Amino acid sequence: GNSVTQMEGPVTLSEEAFLTINCTYTATGYPSLFWYVQYPGEGLQLLLKATKADDKGSNKGFEATYRKETTSFHLEKGSVQVSDSAVYFCALKGNTPLVFGKGTRLSVIA
């Protein structure tokens, strides 16, 4: 079945540091890939998506590239801010309901 594996947290970074959160997936066919973010006490917000191989999703300085050859969709940001502190979920969707990874908690300190 479809599954998502993402790096375990928590990840603690200083402000303006470079962020990478790894995500790999297992799926049949050609799923769409997503990153969702969950701020403290809130629901999930779609951060970015990519629907086919080599697509790059981007939003709010975050980027992720759909790599079919490595079945990966790593999240990156060049310079994190305190306001980026949240839990980040990688997810995939084919002809099945959305499947999430376990989430990676990011804490950014000033």
Next chain:
Amino acid sequence: DAGVTQSPTHLIKTRGQQVTLRCSPISGHKSVSWYQQVLGQGPQFIFQYYEKEERGRGNFPDRFSARQFPNYSSELNVNALLLGDSALYLCASSLGRGGRTWDGANVLTFGAGSRLTVL
């Protein structure tokens, strides 16, 4: 425009009781999905409804049921509550019925959730 709204936001129940959670989708969205998020885990799919019909069911016991109304709002019911049912219950809506997301029609927009505590 209003997003996906859920009620109640927080509730506390005791073991064996029943609970009903409510969800109003974004205007124009005909599909509603329910997810359970246990603390420290990613959301797990429970149900999807489209045009008032069940389109998918996750690996949850029969104590969990749902329905969708003519105005596309939805209710999730859980009977005979167990301690392990304590979780954040998320509702999500989309335009489409749940296939691939080429054009964004099946991208899910989530509500803030209903946090259920079972004592």
